[in-house]
Amino acid sequence: MCIFVALSSRLEILATLGYNLSMYFRSRDYSRREGEGLAIEKLKAQIIDEINARCGELTELSLKIHSNPELGFQEHKAQAWLTRYLEANDFSVEPGICKLATAFKASYGKGRPVIAILAEYDALPDLGHACGHNLIACSAIGGGVAAKSAIDRFGGSIQVIGTPAEELHGGKIIMAERGAFSDLDVAMMIHPGVCDSATTQTLACVSLEVEFWGKAAHAAARPEDGINALEAMLLSFTAINSLRQHIKGKSRIHGIITDGGKAANIVPAHSAASMLVRAEDEPYLDELKQKVLNCFKGAATATGARLKYRWGDERYALMRNNLTLAKLFTQNMKSLGRRMQIHDPEEAFGSTDMGNLSQLVPSIHPFVAIAPRKITVHSPQFAAAAASEAGIRGLSDAAKAIAMTVVDLLASPEVLAKIRQEFIK
Ligand SMILES: [Zn+2]
Ligand SMILES: [Zn+2]
Numbered sequence: 001m002c003i004f005v006a007l008s009s010r011l012e013i014l015a016t017l018g019y020n021l022s023m024y025f026r027s028r029d030y031s032r033r034e035g036e037g038l039a040i041e042k043l044k045a046q047i048i049d050e051i052n053a054r055c056g057e058l059t060e061l062s063l064k065i066h067s068n069p070e071l072g073f074q075e076h077k078a079q080a081w082l083t084r085y086l087e088a089n090d091f092s093v094e095p096g097i098c099k100l101a102t103a104f105k106a107s108y109g110k111g112r113p114v115i116a117i118l119a120e121y122d123a124l125p126d127l128g129h130a131c132g133h134n135l136i137a138c139s140a141i142g143g144g145v146a147a148k149s150a151i152d153r154f155g156g157s158i159q160v161i162g163t164p165a166e167e168l169h170g171g172k173i174i175m176a177e178r179g180a181f182s183d184l185d186v187a188m189m190i191h192p193g194v195c196d197s198a199t200t201q202t203l204a205c206v207s208l209e210v211e212f213w214g215k216a217a218h219a220a221a222r223p224e225d226g227i228n229a230l231e232a233m234l235l236s237f238t239a240i241n242s243l244r245q246h247i248k249g250k251s252r253i254h255g256i257i258t259d260g261g262k263a264a265n266i267v268p269a270h271s272a273a274s275m276l277v278r279a280e281d282e283p284y285l286d287e288l289k290q291k292v293l294n295c296f297k298g299a300a301t302a303t304g305a306r307l308k309y310r311w312g313d314e315r316y317a318l319m320r321n322n323l324t325l326a327k328l329f330t331q332n333m334k335s336l337g338r339r340m341q342i343h344d345p346e347e348a349f350g351s352t353d354m355g356n357l358s359q360l361v362p363s364i365h366p367f368v369a370i371a372p373r374k375i376t377v378h379s380p381q382f383a384a385a386a387a388s389e390a391g392i393r394g395l396s397d398a399a400k401a402i403a404m405t406v407v408d409l410l411a412s413p414e415v416l417a418k419i420r421q422e423f424i425k
Contacts, residue, residue, distance in 0.1 A: 051143075054142060061138050066383075070123055082141055086141055107157060109151035115147075116187040119137040120189070138395050189364075191368070195341065198342050199326050203351050205276055205315070207275065208277060208312065214304070214305040225267075226267025236298075251288055319354060332405055333366075
């Protein structure tokens, strides 16, 4: 019995000791976490101050890009200005990565995790920065520079990646094929829009270049000798208009005629058009491609014109929104006074080459409101918004939220693991 008493009292002592030790470690863990929590809040407050202090220079750069619009793969000025800014702020810059002259990669820090912030800076023909890519570029460099403090505190690295020609050539698709994103853990890019939304719904998209070859003849004296390539094109557009009534919900087929003949008194021997075909999922895009092609083939048979076509090499993939990452971004935007939505069914669908990146790396592509809903992206009004005070506010909030989200990612390996887990599911 004594033995039992002795044993039980020893067990009691051990149990008490164990309890005390576990309490000690738990409270030490708690205070460590509390300390980290304070460090995170302090870093985020510093980031807000830093972006506020840099707002003047970021605005100036954004307006400079806005008033010097450059089309895809010709963004030499924007690339030079952006990389100069990053270089001046301790980033090591590699211009012309992936054999694309106007692409770049700017890195800060060492090792994993590697967090990428994407910058677009191409404009639209005639409309200039009607997609607000000047704001994307400047929020990316602002966010990148402000996030340096998080790298200094927690380690890891940040890459600001300049991705040209989003609008018409799918620059990121080419860069993805050439391995630009193979070493990334997370990717973020913020696009200006007409509502605050943490996620984006996009359509898979492919381009189509079409030509008809007919036979020239005098349009009045000998029309019977001609084969009218313009009529073949018009007939194709009419067939597509008929097809459009019977395609699935958000699918889109649209295009322009780029050659409709040379003179009214010559039967057009050549016509050409650029088309885009979009769908909510990849299999339906393939189905739709065939239906669209049949419209052109039918017109070729009807008119006798010869059809030549080429599908674009760059196919814009659907956007995969990483919701864990989107929630972090949402929290940070909330602290800045913006209420982000998750999927806005009212929001118009487009396509983005960020979709292709999101298939490779956990990604987000949130929208930040810079204009009221009645204004549409790719319009002169939106181009004006991209240089307005609301645009600058969007830039500033986007840069802050990007850098604050970098803090969250670096401070917590658990969060990164959760993001990864969601991605591989
Ligand atoms: Zn656009
Ligand atoms: Zn855009």
